[in-house]
Structure formats: C-alpha cells, structure tokens
Amino acid sequence: MHIYKLLTTFLKVNIQQDLAYRADAIVNMALSLMWLGWELTSLSIIFSNTETLGGWGPSELIALLGVWRLVNVVMATIVWPNTEKFNNGVRDGSLDYTFLQPANSQLLISITRIVVWRAWDLLLALTLIVAGITSSGGITTPLNVIAFLGLTISGVAIIYSLWIVLISFTFWFTKFDNNVTIMQALMDAGRYPAQVYPVWLRAIVTFIIPIAVATTVPLQALRGDLQWWQILGFLVIGVGAFIISARIWKAGVRRYSGASS
Amino acid sequence: MQPVQTRNGTSRIARNGPDPIIVDGLSKTYRVTDREGGFGAAVRSFFKRKYRDVKAVQNVSFRIGSGEIVGFLGPNGAGKTTTLKMLSGLLYPTGGSANVLSHTPWERRADYLRSITLVMGQRNRLSWDIPAADSFLLNQAIYRIGDADYKRTFDELNELLELAAIIRKPVRNLSLGERMKCELAAALLHRPQVLFLDEPTIGLDIGAQVRIRSFLKEYNRRSGATILLTSHYMADVTALCERIIIIHHGQLKYDGKLADLSRRIAPYKLIAVRLGDCIDCDLSRYGTVVEVAAEYGADGANGDGGKQLVQVKADEVAAVTARILADLPVSDLTIEDPPIEDVIERAFHE
Numbered sequence: 023m024h025i026y027k028l029l030t031t032f033l034k035v036n037i038q039q040d041l042a043y044r045a046d047a048i049v050n051m052a053l054s055l056m057w058l059g060w061e062l063t064s065l066s067i068i069f070s071n072t073e074t075l076g077g078w079g080p081s082e083l084i085a086l087l088g089v090w091r092l093v094n095v096v097m098a099t100i101v102w103p104n105t106e107k108f109n110n111g112v113r114d115g116s117l118d119y120t121f122l123q124p125a126n127s128q129l130l131i132s133i134t135r136i137v138v139w140r141a142w143d144l145l146l147a148l149t150l151i152v153a154g155i156t157s158s159g160g161i162t163t164p165l166n167v168i169a170f171l172g173l174t175i176s177g178v179a180i181i182y183s184l185w186i187v188l189i190s191f192t193f194w195f196t197k198f199d200n201n202v203t204i205m206q207a208l209m210d211a212g213r214y215p216a217q218v219y220p221v222w223l224r225a226i227v228t229f230i231i232p233i234a235v236a237t238t239v240p241l242q243a244l245r246g247d248l249q250w251w252q253i254l255g256f257l258v259i260g261v262g263a264f265i266i267s268a269r270i271w272k273a274g275v276r277r278y279s280g281a282s283s
Numbered sequence: 284m285q286p287v288q289t290r291n292g293t294s295r296i297a298r299n300g301p302d303p304i305i306v307d308g309l310s311k312t313y314r315v316t317d318r319e320g321g322f323g324a325a326v327r328s329f330f331k332r333k334y335r336d337v338k339a340v341q342n343v344s345f346r347i348g349s350g351e352i353v354g355f356l357g358p359n360g361a362g363k364t365t366t367l368k369m370l371s372g373l374l375y376p377t378g379g380s381a382n383v384l385s386h387t388p389w390e391r392r393a394d395y396l397r398s399i400t401l402v403m404g405q406r407n408r409l410s411w412d413i414p415a416a417d418s419f420l421l422n423q424a425i426y427r428i429g430d431a432d433y434k435r436t437f438d439e440l441n442e443l444l445e446l447a448a449i450i451r452k453p454v455r456n457l458s459l460g461e462r463m464k465c466e467l468a469a470a471l472l473h474r475p476q477v478l479f480l481d482e483p484t485i486g487l488d489i490g491a492q493v494r495i496r497s498f499l500k501e502y503n504r505r506s507g508a509t510i511l512l513t514s515h516y517m518a519d520v521t522a523l524c525e526r527i528i529i530i531h532h533g534q535l536k537y538d539g540k541l542a543d544l545s546r547r548i549a550p551y552k553l554i555a556v557r558l559g560d561c562i563d564c565d566l567s568r569y570g571t572v573v574e575v576a577a578e579y580g581a582d583g584a585n586g587d588g589g590k591q592l593v594q595v596k597a598d599e600v601a602a603v604t605a606r607i608l609a610d611l612p613v614s615d616l617t618i619e620d621p622p623i624e625d626v627i628e629r630a631f632h633e
Contacts, residue, residue, distance in 0.1 A: 024427065031424035035417045118373055119408045122401055124393035125425045134410075279375050279389065 028125060029133060036136040047139035054143055058150075061087055082245065085154025089174065090237045091147035095140055096178050101185050103135040108189055121275065128186065128271045155244065162244055169243040169253050176260025177236030183267035190267075193274035235259065303477055303509045304347035304370065308379035311340040311365050311533075339365040341533040342379065352503055352510040354524035354541070358631055362533040363513045364403075367479045370511070371401040383477060397426055400475040404482035407462075408469055409454045415465035416450040419472060426473035433472065439505075440468045443498050460491030467498070480512040484519055496522050517623045531631045541623075548629045549621040552600045554593045556607060557615035564611055569603050570595040590615075 040047055065087070069080045078086070108131050111117035120130050155162060239256050242248050317335035318328035340362040347353050357363050368374040370381055372388035372395065381388055386395040402408075409418045423433050441447055444464045449457055454465065463483065471478075483499070484492045496519055503510055503523075514520060520527060520541065527544065529537040537544055553573070558564055566572050574592040595603045600618060607613060 027427075028424050031421055035413060035421060038417060039413050115403075115406050116408065118368075118401075118403070118406065121373060121391070122371060122396055122399075123425050124396040124427075130425070276375075279373060 032133045037138045040138045051142045081154050081158035085151050088147045088150030093236050095143045099140040103137050107134050166246050170240050173240040173243050176257050179260040180263045181236050183263035186267040190270045190274035193277045302346045303384050305382040307344050309343045310378035312377045313337045338533050343535045350507045352523050354520040354527040355513045357530040361530045371479050399477045400470040401479045402470045404485040411455045414451050422472050478510045529630050545626050549626045550597045551594050553619040555617045557590045559612035559614045561612050566593050
C-alpha cells in the first residue's frame with residue numbers, strides 16, 4: 023500500500039515536471055517515430071535479400087522489434103534518467119539523504135525520475151507487437167499470450183536487476199560513472215533474434231548477460247515454441263535475478279556506510 | 284529541571300525524560316591509500332597499495348538532554364561531520380556505541396529515521412528541477428505523513444519561514460537563503476524529535492543567517508526538539524547554544540557551558556577606555572594594552588586620546604576600573620568579554 027502511494031506520488035510529480043517542458047517532449051516523440059521508421063527500413067532491406075533470419079520471418083521480426091522497444095521503454099523511462107540522478111548523487115553527496123529516508127532505498131533511486139512522455143513509445147511498441155503477430159498468420163492461444171506477458175515482465179525484471187547490480191558496483195569502485203554504457207551496447211544486441219548470432223555469442227547474450235531472455239524468449243512463447251518447463255525456468259530466472267540484485271544493492275549500501283566520509 | 288553532571292564534571296540542565304542522545308566511546312577510523320607524489324610513486328602504488336589509517340573520531344562520549352540545543356564546534360577536519368553522520372545513521376563506527384532515541388542509529392530502522400533529521404548546509408536535499416512544494420509532497424509520501432498532520436506542520440513552518448511565496452518556483456531559481464528555508468522545511472515536515480544540523484547557515488548573508496537562527500530558536504521552543512548543531516559562525520553559537528562540545532583531531536576537548544569556557548580559557552575581560560585631554564597617558568600600568576585606536580577630532584587636532592583596550596584579569600576588573608576612573612580623565616569606559624572566536628580558537632589548541 024505504501025509502495026503504491028510512493029509510486030503514484032512520484033509519478034504525479036514527474037508528470038508535472040514533464041508538462042513544464044512541452045517542446046522537449048514533442049521533439050522526442052517525433053524522434054522516436056523517426057527511429058522506428060529507420061528500424062523498419064533496415065528490416066525491409068534485410069528481407070529484400072533473404073526470406074528468413076535465423077528461422078524468423080519479417081512479421082515475427084516486427085513483433086520482436088516491438089518487444090525490444092517495450093524493454094527499451096523501461097530503460098528510457100526509468101533506468102537511464104535515474105542512473106544520471108544516481109551518479110550525480112554519488113558525486114555531490116545528495117545520495118546521503120536517500121539513505122536517511124524511511125523507505126526502501128532501491129525503490130527510491132529507481133523512481134526518482136520517471137520520463138513520463140515515454141508512454142508514447144509504449145504505444146508504438148504495443149502496436150508493433152500486435153501488428154507483427156496478426157500479420158504473421160500464426161495461431162496463438164490465450165495460454166501463449168499469458169506466457170508472453172509473464173515472460174515479458176520477467177525479462178524486464180532481469181534487465182532491471184542487471185542495472186541494479188551495475189550501479190551497485192559504484193559503491194565498490196568509486197570511479198564508475200560509465201556504469202551503464204555497457205548495458206546500452208548490450209541492449210542493442212537484443213534487436214535481432216538470438217538465433218542470428220553464432221552459438222557462442224548466443225550463449226553469452228542469453229545466459230551471461232540475458233538480453234535475449236528479455237526480448238526473444240517472450241516472443242517464442244507467444245509463437246508457442248517453448249515447452250512449459252522452459253517458460254517456468256525463465257520465470258524463475260527473472261525472480262532469482264531480482265532477489266540477487268536486491269541483495270547486492272543492500273551489500274553495496276552497507277559498504278557505502280562503512281567507507282564514505 | 285535539574286542539573287546533571289556530565290563525564291567531565293561540567294553541569295547542564297536536563298529537561299523531562301531520559302537523554303535522547305547518548306554517545307559512548309564513539310570512534311571512526313578511515314583507511315585511505317597513501318602514496319607520495321610523482322610518476323614513480325603512482326606506478327608503484329598501482330601494483331602495491333600502501334594504506335594509512337585516518338582516525339577521524341576517537342573515543343568521543345557525551346550525553347544530550349531532551350530539548351537542548353548544543354553547539355558542536357571544531358576546526359575543519361575535526362570530525363564533526365563524521366560524528367553527525369554516525370549519529371544520523373549514515374556511517375558505521377569502528378568503535379564505541381551511540382543510542383539516539385533508544386535506537387542504534389546505523390541500524391537505520393524506519394521508525395528511527397522518521398524521528399530524526401539531518402541537514403547539511405552544503406548539500407541539497409531538494410531536487411533542483413522541481414518546485415520545493417513538489418519535493419514536500421514526495422516527503423509526505425516517503426515519511427507517511429497524514430494529510431491533516433502535513434497541513435498543520437506546513438502551516439506552522441510557513442508562518443515561521445514565510446514559504447508561500449517561494450515554494451512554487453523551481454529550486455534552481457531560488458536564492459541561497461530561500462533555498463535554505465525550503466531545505467529546512469523539507470527536513471522538518473515529519474516533525475523530527477532530534478535535529479542534526481551541519482552548518483545550516485553556511486554561505487548565507489547576515490540577514491538570512493539571523494532569520495534561520497531565530498527560526499531554529501522558535502522551533503526548539505515550540506517543539507521541544509533536541510538540536511546538535513555545527514557552525515563556523517560564532518553568532519549562531521552564541522545566539523542558540525548554552526552548551527557547546529568542542530572536538531579537535533577527532534578528540535573531545537570540552538563539553539560544558541559556553542560561558543564557563545570563556546571563564547576557563549580566557550579568564551580576563553577587556554576594558555575599553557576613551558580618554559579626554561590626555562594623549563600620552565599610559566594605560567599599561569593597569570594591564571596589557573591590546574589595542575590602541577587613535578581617533579582625531581573634526582578640526583584635525585587631537586580632540587581626544589582615542590579608544591584603548593586593556594586586558595585585565597576577570598577578578599580584578601572592578602578594582603582596576605575604579606583606579607582608571609580615579610587617575611585619568613576618562614570620557615567613556617566599557618567592559619567587554621573577550622571575543623568568542625578567540626576563546627574557541629584557544630580551546631582548539633589547548
């Protein structure tokens with residue numbers, strides 16, 4: 023209940039803040055649309071030369087692009103803006119105040135800044151997913167849709183956990199400003215199905231840095247390509263990643279209290 | 284109200300209830316990498332680190348009673364901020380214990396954090412991009428303040444700090460003084476019982492300093508909150524604190540009444556004498572002449588002998604004053620306490 027109240031208050035304040043910068047929001051929404059055009063053009067160039075990409079047809083790749091964008095919405099709405107806030111807080115010491123507030127510090131640093139107009143990207147992402155699935159002619163069942171939703175949430179949890187781990191490292195290595203640049207590079211790898219990469223790279227992308235889990239896997243579930251135990255396995259990975267990252271964050275905060283001056 | 288003996292024998296006034304702040308043998312040692320300057324040393328240090336222990340706070344003990352305002356003084360790097368950070372819960376100590384409102388601060392339990400506040404004059408609690416009013420709302424949610432309580436507290440703070448005109452502007456557009464008012468309000472919305480204030484008036488102009496000071500005094504009177512305050516401005520200390528704690532090189536140097544410190548460290552008074560027609564009158568036979576400020580009349584002639592400051596032992600002031608008045612053509616005479624800055628400075632180095 024308290025978390026709900028915190029979330030809605032932070033959201034409300036951030037909406038007010040974004041409303042004050044109207045031009046900024048409009049320009050960024052236009053840019054986002056332009057990028058989408060560019061991504062679709064790239065796909066059409068690829069498919070003018072080949073029928074399938076790692077066994078995936080054009081419609082399915084459009085749906086994948088949608089899922090990839092969905093995960094990116096989370097990054098652009100929460101992860102990037104709060105990383106900036108977090109790094110500034112470490113530098114100027116204002117993070118001290120966060121640790122003195124009677125609420126979960128991980129939650130607080132995750133929702134301080136929410137770029138609300140990114141909801142527009144959410145709309146684009148959902149359009150792509152629906153368009154891709156319907157035009158592929160694939161038959162999907164309600165069960166597949168539920169699995170897709172569950173795995174998307176799990177995928178987002180994995181990406182979020184990866185972010186929490188990366189910024190927690192700041193407590194051990196004080197000079198770690200580019201903590202999430204590496205993440206942006208990895209996110210870009212999730213734009214294509216994991217099957218297009220060589221086996222060794224696919225293994226890295228899937229298991230070590232599980233971007234594919236967040237993008238390809240949900241779509242596989244929607245296509246009905248996954249067994250129930252695979253779905254369950256990926257859900258468990260999502261929950262596990264979340265728990266482990268929260269532990270690492272707590273250890274980092276303890277470290278901060280022990281060492282900072 | 285009853286006087287209480289502290290560890291070093293000085294007395295103070297305790298109000299109701301048990302002491303909200305009890306500090307016993309608190310220590311904090313930082314481990315820092317140590318290397319000499321120069322390229323060679325930098326390369327060597329890359330392969331083999333040398334560490335050095337910095338004892339920021341060493342075995343500091345004190346108790347603060349309910350409703351007291353205590354000045355926590357010391358030169359830069361004395362360990363004041365480190366102590367405040369330990370007491371507010373931000374830092375783990377390397378030794379000793381602290382008990383604030385029956386909590387161990389560094390456990391950072393939610394009900395502890397809801398009953399204290401830390402204000403650091405050099406750091407921003409408020410977000411720069413949004414108006415203070417929005418930050419207040421976030422605090423209301425974080426501290427779980429009910430709407431009625433929030434309104435009551437805000438109205439009271441607004442009455443004391445005149446916030447209404449400034450809280451709608453983005454914080455980045457506020458002057459330093461206005462920002463500090465908002466920072467204080469944000470820190471007090473949850474009605475903390477213990478306030479740790481680390482240089483709350485730093486960088487403010489005289490007018491703003493006076494306003495913050497009188498606000499703190501009034502807030503303390505109304506709420507009965509206990510306040511531990513650091514400041515480099517002695518005016519803050521003399522206006523607010525009956526009792527001071529002095530710390531230097533991490534060690535406690537003095538804990539007691541400000542007035543007692545003057546008597547102990549500087550047991551003298553200054554007699555300021557302005558003489559009439561007596562240019563060459565020598566005051567050195569009455570005490571040490573510490574300052575001669577010659578002033579001249581409008582016509583350029585030596586209209587009077589200027590103001591001279593004579594330092595005299597405190598217990599001899601009455602006798603010496605009587606002799607000066609009897610011996611010399613005095614046009615004006617005042618007796619002053621030694622400047623508090625000098626007293627504190629001496630205490631640091633004793």
